Amino acid sequence: MHVVLRFRATAVVAAAALLMAGCATGPGLAKTNSPRRTVQAGADASSTDPSVKPSAQPGKPIDPAFAAERLRLVFPCALMEKELLQTLGTPAKYTSSNYTRCSNYMKDKSGKTLNLTVEIGYSLTSTEVKNATKQVAGLKSSEQKLTSSCFVSAVTQENPAQAVRVQVSTGSGDQAVSDPCEPGRKVLEGAVRKLRGNPQKYNPPKGSPVEVDPCTAVDKATLAPVLGASPRMLAFGLHQCSWTGQSAQMQLEFKTARVPKDGKFDPKSTEVDLGGGVKGYQALKDGAFPTCEIILVRTKDSSDAGEIAEFSVGASKNKELDRCQAAQAFVKAVLPGLPSA
CATH class of the missing domain: 3.40.1000.10 (Mog1/PsbP, alpha/beta/alpha sandwich)
Incomplete structure (x- = not known):
């Protein structure tokens, strides 16, 4: 069965979710809270940006499981197992807005808002790399905690710096979760474990560019x-x-x-x-x-x-x-x- 795409348009960009062969139900569509970051002119792998580590071989992942050519085909919604989410509360439908990102807008065990988004191949900033002083599933990890949200990243490649990232956002006031980073760590650990195994992959239709590396497609x-x-x-x-x-x-x-x-x-x-x-x-x-x-x-x-x-x-x-x-x-x-x- 080929990939099926479903959409809901947003104010910024039309989003899509790919339904997978073998899935009983596929993800719906929703706008995620992750803003698209702008590619800045003048940066590259040979720059002095501290997010680039000269000692790391360019394009070499920390583990072969995190190789870009493998990650391009990974279905991100399958990285947030329903069984894991059920330990955190009541999962909702999976929603996806692009190839590499998937969300679940669920409730925690107290009925409070618990929105979770996982993203693979996330390009890290130099600050995020510098702050990767923790550990998740054997990988360097960084956390950025705000009032009612948390971003947790696990470094999968150092040059250029990439990660698996989980974003957690909760309600505000008395609806806020006490520590939004805690569920983020659990979901991130589960996602890394799935990636190291045999994660579900896209079954792209003929003509799909999902597997193409855009950087090597141009001479x-x-x-x-x-x-x-x-x-x-x-x-x-x-x-x-x-x-x-x-x-x-x-x-x-x-x-x-x-x-x-x-x-x-x-x-x-x-x-x-x-x-x-x-x-x-x-x-x-x-x-x-x-x-x-x-x-x-x-x-x-x-x-x-x-x-x-x-x-x-x-x-x-x-x-x-x-x-x-x-x-x-x-x-x-x-x-x-x-x-x-």
Whole structure:
């Protein structure tokens, strides 16, 4: 049975959940509390960012179980076992908004709000790496405790720094859980244990980009006309990569999305012919760093749930560059290497 995608649109991005072969019931859809972090130009594995440890081999996970090529196929909802959640309270339905994140908006044993979100391949900041002084399931761990929430991370790779992260949020006032970090540790320990075993995996449909490493899908010859000979690369999570140089940036991301009936992912979207019967949806966004984005639909089901590849080329306002022409060349160079439907 192939992956089925279901959606609920949010104000920021259309979210999707993949139902798994072998699951009696699949996750629904909901917006998580985790904000999307912006990829910053100029950072890469050779930078002086303290989140990068020169002594660690680039791209080498702490354990083979945490290798990126393995994690891309792991179904995150399966990492929060119902039996484990039942020890914390009353689980609700699983909800997912992208390939690597899953939530359960449940109640604890006292009937208080206990929202749990697990994310794999989470890109750690230098501060989070510096604060990884605890231990969870044999891995370095960091905790960030706020009034009614807690973020608990276990480091799975040091260069670039990645982790399995659990976010816990509770009610406020007399509805707050006394220590939101405690359930986070338990869920994180269970998730790491599952990852080291045989976690449930996606059964992607033909044409799905879920297994593709966006950083290796693009070669320097494709980047050079816009960014120069030595662009700096930054991976974000497991499905997004950006390159910067010469006052410009190029980015590729694979993600789930609700596919609009008219193809207008953005109000400014226009359909463009990319050759070979392939069409994309292009939008030029103005501002201090004008950017042209082109979206390609890679899979779509009867309910318009799908997976997309999003290409973007941006540059500072004073840089002479036809951003959309460059974005189209970007797509055409990468497209032959992507899985075909």
